[in-house]
Amino acid sequence: MPNEDFIVGLEIGTSKVCAVVAEGRPDGTVKINGVGYAPSRGVRKGEIVDFETAGKCVREALADAEEKSDIMIGSVYLAVSGGHIESFNNRGLVNIPPEREEICEDDFEEVQAAAREVSIPPPNQFLHSVLQHYYVDGQDGVLNPIGMMGTALEADFHIIHGVGTRIKNSIRCVKELDIEVEDVVFGPLASAQVVLDMDQKNQGALVIDVGAGTTGYVVYADGAVKHSGCLAVGGDHITNDLSLGLRIPMARAEKLKTEEGSVRLGRSSPGERVVLKDETGFAGKEIEREMLNTIIHCRVRETFELVKKRLDESGASMDFLGAGVQLTGGSSTMVGIDELAQEIFGLPVHLTCVKGTMSGPTNAFDNPQYSCAIGVVKYAHAMTAGIRRPGLFRRIARRIPFFNNLL
Amino acid sequence: MIELPRSTPSNSELNIKVIGLGGAGANVADRLQLDGLDGAELIAMNTDTQSLVGSVASVKVQLGRDTTRGLGAGGDPELGYAAADESADEIKAALEGASMVFICAGLGGGTGSGAAPLIANFARQQRALVVAFVTMPFTFEGRRRMAQAEEALESLRQQADVIICFENDRMGDAVNPRAGIQDAFVAADQTIVSGVRAIAGILRRRGLIHAGLDEIATVLRTQNSRSLFGFGEADGDNRAHVAIERALRNPLMDRGRLLADVQSILVHVAGGPSMTLNEVTLLMEELNRHVSDSTRLLFSTAVDPQLGGKMCVAILGALGAFERLPESVPRPAKALPPPVMAPVPEREWIAVAPPPKLEECPKTEPDGAVAEPVAAVAPRVARVGRSGLQQKPTREQKQEQMTFEPVNRGRFEKSEPTIVDGQDLDVPAFMRMNVRVK
Ligand SMILES: Nc1nc2c(ncn2[C@@H]2O[C@H](COP(=O)(O)OP(=O)(O)OP(=O)(O)O)[C@@H](O)[C@H]2O)c(=O)[nH]1
Ligand SMILES: Nc1ncnc2c1ncn2[C@@H]1O[C@H](COP(=O)(O)OP(=O)(O)OP(=O)(O)O)[C@@H](O)[C@H]1O
Ligand SMILES: [Mg+2]
Ligand SMILES: [Mg+2]
Numbered sequence: 001m002p003n004e005d006f007i008v009g010l011e012i013g014t015s016k017v018c019a020v021v022a023e024g025r026p027d028g029t030v031k032i033n034g035v036g037y038a039p040s041r042g043v044r045k046g047e048i049v050d051f052e053t054a055g056k057c058v059r060e061a062l063a064d065a066e067e068k069s070d071i072m073i074g075s076v077y078l079a080v081s082g083g084h085i086e087s088f089n090n091r092g093l094v095n096i097p098p099e100r101e102e103i104c105e106d107d108f109e110e111v112q113a114a115a116r117e118v119s120i121p122p123p124n125q126f127l128h129s130v131l132q133h134y135y136v137d138g139q140d141g142v143l144n145p146i147g148m149m150g151t152a153l154e155a156d157f158h159i160i161h162g163v164g165t166r167i168k169n170s171i172r173c174v175k176e177l178d179i180e181v182e183d184v185v186f187g188p189l190a191s192a193q194v195v196l197d198m199d200q201k202n203q204g205a206l207v208i209d210v211g212a213g214t215t216g217y218v219v220y221a222d223g224a225v226k227h228s229g230c231l232a233v234g235g236d237h238i239t240n241d242l243s244l245g246l247r248i249p250m251a252r253a254e255k256l257k258t259e260e261g262s263v264r265l266g267r268s269s270p271g272e273r274v275v276l277k278d279e280t281g282f283a284g285k286e287i288e289r290e291m292l293n294t295i296i297h298c299r300v301r302e303t304f305e306l307v308k309k310r311l312d313e314s315g316a317s318m319d320f321l322g323a324g325v326q327l328t329g330g331s332s333t334m335v336g337i338d339e340l341a342q343e344i345f346g347l348p349v350h351l352t353c354v355k356g357t358m359s360g361p362t363n364a365f366d367n368p369q370y371s372c373a374i375g376v377v378k379y380a381h382a383m384t385a386g387i388r389r390p391g392l393f394r395r396i397a398r399r400i401p402f403f404n405n406l407l
Numbered sequence: 408m409i410e411l412p413r414s415t416p417s418n419s420e421l422n423i424k425v426i427g428l429g430g431a432g433a434n435v436a437d438r439l440q441l442d443g444l445d446g447a448e449l450i451a452m453n454t455d456t457q458s459l460v461g462s463v464a465s466v467k468v469q470l471g472r473d474t475t476r477g478l479g480a481g482g483d484p485e486l487g488y489a490a491a492d493e494s495a496d497e498i499k500a501a502l503e504g505a506s507m508v509f510i511c512a513g514l515g516g517g518t519g520s521g522a523a524p525l526i527a528n529f530a531r532q533q534r535a536l537v538v539a540f541v542t543m544p545f546t547f548e549g550r551r552r553m554a555q556a557e558e559a560l561e562s563l564r565q566q567a568d569v570i571i572c573f574e575n576d577r578m579g580d581a582v583n584p585r586a587g588i589q590d591a592f593v594a595a596d597q598t599i600v601s602g603v604r605a606i607a608g609i610l611r612r613r614g615l616i617h618a619g620l621d622e623i624a625t626v627l628r629t630q631n632s633r634s635l636f637g638f639g640e641a642d643g644d645n646r647a648h649v650a651i652e653r654a655l656r657n658p659l660m661d662r663g664r665l666l667a668d669v670q671s672i673l674v675h676v677a678g679g680p681s682m683t684l685n686e687v688t689l690l691m692e693e694l695n696r697h698v699s700d701s702t703r704l705l706f707s708t709a710v711d712p713q714l715g716g717k718m719c720v721a722i723l724g725a726l727g728a729f730e731r732l733p734e735s736v737p738r739p740a741k742a743l744p745p746p747v748m749a750p751v752p753e754r755e756w757i758a759v760a761p762p763p764k765l766e767e768c769p770k771t772e773p774d775g776a777v778a779e780p781v782a783a784v785a786p787r788v789a790r791v792g793r794s795g796l797q798q799k800p801t802r803e804q805k806q807e808q809m810t811f812e813p814v815n816r817g818r819f820e821k822s823e824p825t826i827v828d829g830q831d832l833d834v835p836a837f838m839r840m841n842v843r844v845k
Contacts, residue, residue: 044822083825213822232825233832240818241835245844248546250818285546291844298837306827 009376014213017061018373021069024381036065045213045232046081075180077380081187083232085162125164132156132224188216190375203322210331227316235331262335324348423447431513480517487521515544515552520559527566605721640719647686671703672724
């Protein structure tokens with residue numbers, strides 16, 4: 001029997017599928033019982049392109065997670081990602097009828113609906129409306145307006161949307177394995193939940209999850225999500241660039257990248273070479289180290305510059321990000337990536353995995369590739385805390401992201 | 408496909424022959440034959456009789472009856488060369504009357520590598536325009552094959568007008584050299600087929616045929632420059648957009664940057680009966696954004712019922728073709744002894760009539776099929792004749808061959824291209840930044 005008390009976070013990443021089984025605790029922390037893993041195939045740029053193959057990998061990762069945690073998985077929370085996912089900020093307003101001066105739950109739903117009254121492209125669907133701030137009668141700094149007296153409730157939301165069919169594709173892949181999908185979470189938003197603690201969210205931070213097929217980013221300021229998005233560019237692109245530039249097969253390029261690659265320029269001695277070791281069928285080849293690093297540098301620089309450009313265009317101010325840039329995701333292990341990020345964003349940069357309020361097998365926390373899947377668990381726990389807890393929030397927690405202010 | 412009326416006077420001017428040379432070439436020729444390529448003759452040439460027997464090509468030439476005795480060239484280009492030399496008369500007979508010869512071969516083996524430069528030479532002696540579609544071997548095939556292929560390419564450069572070169576290493580996720588190799592070959596074959604088809608398609612359009620085999624030749628004649636090639640095919644609501652995007656996605660197209668430098672390009676748009684003028688206009692507008700004002704654009708369209716709901720576009724062109732060595736400088740021939748190759752006769756290009764305007768185009772082919780250039784963009788710069796080209800000497804004699812990601816886009820094949828701010832991010836960043844990598 002699937003155990004209802006456990007939360008399973010699943011990321012069908014471009015390079016790996018990761019499933020995290022955890023137990024949510026009433027104090028908001030989660031305890032990880034096991035992390036399942038399988039290399040993924042049939043996924044490109046964060047999206048499934050081959051269902052059958054991807055499905056097998058998901059099954060494998062879930063089986064691994066079941067084995068590690070000794071818990072049977074019946075449902076998951078699923079991370080979704082891809083270049084089609086976009087965001088904007090919008091404010092909703094509801095007038096409180098004069099006969100009832102007190103703000104109630106329904107008003108909250110309405111204000112959220114009002115914020116969503118913006119036209120998004122027809123194929124798109126809303127993924128999240130993350131609450132930023134409330135205003136009651138124009139006054140900000142309101143933490144919980146329910147029960148307050150007022151004539152107008154306003155709320156700012158960070159709205160994330162993406163192409164409906166593409167989001168459903170990922171869901172379908174899981175459902176075909178007879179596993180329920182409880183909810184979907186935008187991957188980078190999930191990563192941010194484990195990379196940042198409450199303090200850092202308040203100070204402000206830019207989280208960048210550099211994966212294999214995507215580079216997702218989330219900006220927090222004043223404890224709220226200010227901007228988010230995803231570029232369909234990642235470590236695979238670095239590998240592909242190397243494969244093309246150095247004329248070596250993808251598998252060799254990948255190995256070369258992770259074992260010898262760096263984004264630092266001008267650090268190798270002139271003419272320094274990397275020898276591609278001979279393996280079955282391959283002739284040995286020598287590659288100039290500076291050339292290797294230059295190809296990587298160009299790609300990583302461009303990717304960060306594009307993120308920077310998007311942030312600048314969104315109007316999200318970079319000046320108040322006291323907690324700096326937090327890099328996570330597998331490609332953040334690239335040597336020298338922090339220095340380059342520092343140069344481009346002009347902020348202190350940290351390489352991070354998982355922080356605080358977590359317990360469980362520590363090796364899972366050390367690996368930035370798992371940030372997203374663990375983040376999904378944390379997100380889900382925050383979102384459903386009200387359901388598990390009796391009382392006022394029981395009914396609303398599911399439908400409205402009231403607990404989004406925990407994010 | 409629209410039948411080329413075999414008796415028109417232009418026919419002799421437009422005799423297209425496609426040669427599938429060696430084992431790899433034979434596969435390409437078979438694919439072309441099976442898919443149907445009207446108005447062109449397919450010729451299989453090989454040392455290996457077994458491969459010839461299995462081929463569906465309409466004309467077959469066995470190379471080197473005595474030299475190889477019906478066996479292959481065993482990976483030895485010298486043997487391949489000797490075989491072609493032995494069968495010179497037969498090859499010439501097969502090429503007789505061709506105005507355009509496509510040579511398709513996999514370089515690295517014996518037959519393709521050894522015979523291709525010689526066959527190209529024979530074709531040029533007949534004043535045919537020679538376009539070589541070749542593949543370079545996988546790295547895992549070993550240094551020797553690679554070296555042989557490179558040498559053959561070098562020789563071929565001296566003979567062919569256009570070389571379009573595909574690197575097998577880039578044909579797919581050749582993660583495991585043994586698994587998937589067949590798929591990679593099939594992908595290469597398909598890309599070559601689409602290239603041949605595109606050029607042949609352009610040549611078969613009547614309006615343009617009269618206007619200028621000459622013009623086409625000028626565009627394609629890239630002896631001392633790089634060639635560009637891109638092919639895209641799409642269906643669905645957005646097919647015009649997607650098809651051109653795909654065609655532009657070639658790394659050496661550099662998503663338009665290279666197109667901006669291009670002197671002249673050929674564009675061929677084909678679609679099923681549902682293709683609208685609007686779609687063609689949209690596609691051309693999109694392409695025009697990547698092309699500089701001084702670029703000469705040679706454009707044709709065709710309605711091909713076989714394409715069904717699909718639309719496809721092929722782009723072919725030459726970069727920086729003004730650089731050229733004076734003819735008196737001897738060309739270094741590495742693989743082959745120089746005296747063996749007959750000197751290539753100088754071509755005299757006839758004056759060109761401007762491409763036909765829309766109204767002037769015949770609306771219907773004699774056989775009732777629709778084949779009309781929907782629009783033709785008049786040359787925007789004065790045509791540079793061949794003699795004009797010769798006057799600008801340069802040190803660089805080589806024709807840089809182009810390498811491009813095949814229609815099979817390797818790692819990113821099945822995914823949507825990542826286009827941000829008008830740039831195709833799937834194209835290596837260092838290439839778009841113009842960083843030189845040796
Ligand atoms: N595109 C494509 N390339 C192929 C195919 N088969 C082989 N190749 C490539 O072409 C190169 C030459 O192989 P072949 O065409 O078999 O050789 P050949 O020209 O017949 O020469 P011999 O067999 O030595 O007479 C190989 O090294 C491969 O890289 C194929 O089916 N399609
Ligand atoms: N030491 C290393 N140096 C550079 N890159 C590395 C290193 N180790 C892993 N990577 C890269 O990390 C990427 C995998 O990261 P991750 O697991 O976060 O991606 P993913 O979640 O599968 O992909 P996505 O989230 O984009 O769909 C691969 O591209 C891999 O090459
Ligand atoms: Mg990821
Ligand atoms: Mg052979």
